[in-house]
Amino acid sequence: MTAPSSAHPISVYEAIRRRRDVRAEFTGDPVPDPVLHRILTAAHQAPSVGNTQPWDFVIIQAPDRLAEFAQHVAERRARFAASLPPQRRETFTPIKIEGIRESGTGIVVTYNPKRGGPNVLGRHTVEDTGLFSAVLAIQNLWLAAVAEGIGIGWVSFYDEGFLARFIGAEAPVRPIAWLCAGPVTQLQETPDLERFGWRARRPVSDAIHREYLR
Numbered sequence: 001m002t003a004p005s006s007a008h009p010i011s012v013y014e015a016i017r018r019r020r021d022v023r024a025e026f027t028g029d030p031v032p033d034p035v036l037h038r039i040l041t042a043a044h045q046a047p048s049v050g051n052t053q054p055w056d057f058v059i060i061q062a063p064d065r066l067a068e069f070a071q072h073v074a075e076r077r078a079r080f081a082a083s084l085p086p087q088r089r090e091t092f093t094p095i096k097i098e099g100i101r102e103s104g105t106g107i108v109v110t111y112n113p114k115r116g117g118p119n120v121l122g123r124h125t126v127e128d129t130g131l132f133s134a135v136l137a138i139q140n141l142w143l144a145a146v147a148e149g150i151g152i153g154w155v156s157f158y159d160e161g162f163l164a165r166f167i168g169a170e171a172p173v174r175p176i177a178w179l180c181a182g183p184v185t186q187l188q189e190t191p192d193l194e195r196f197g198w199r200a201r202r203p204v205s206d207a208i209h210r211e212y213l214r
């Protein structure tokens, strides 16, 4: 499917439908700065518990820094592959799990649990709501990127401590995602993990329940 662009706006339902996790379709062109700014502004408009806005975004574009992180991810990928039973390893082998260098831009999203001070309205009962808020910013970013013709690929094959040091984040701030971002040739119709036989989407009817979860 050809990528949309800001010249041809699409509905939010269309953006949700077209969104893919991108690994192999980056063109190698940089994300234009105004587009990057619009996408990050959309992320920053996410809802957050107690209006804490506990996220920050670190943009990484220096080729040597992208290469260093890609090397770390390659090691973690190899470790995961080695942990798999032979048949699963065979299925996993052709699956690309990142486009760190090809995308040209990494966006590390961080979560700061201290933002908002000690009395966060709404987080006093459910601590995780802070983290949920930062993840909502990521989803906003991802959908805005679709509307702009920018692909996003979420990479989680890393040690959190490594990524924290890499971006200079100090506890309790946590890096929670590395997002590859860049213009794409196309967005696949079907998720890669489904196309490569790893795991398929389940029908929405399986996810909807009435009155009780059963």
Ligand SMILES: Cc1cc2nc3c(=O)[nH]c(=O)nc-3n(C[C@H](O)[C@H](O)[C@H](O)COP(=O)(O)O)c2cc1C
Pocket (backbone or CB within 6 Å): 019, 020, 021, 022, 023, 096, 097, 098, 154, 155, 156, 157, 190, 191, 192, 193, 194
């Ligand atoms: C929290 C999170 C972490 C993910 N980590 C990775 C990853 O490390 N490598 C990868 O290739 N895809 C990663 N993905 C993408 C998922 O594999 C992808 O979303 C899923 O297969 C469905 O495909 P779709 O996003 O194209 O619909 C991650 C997605 C999420 C939400």
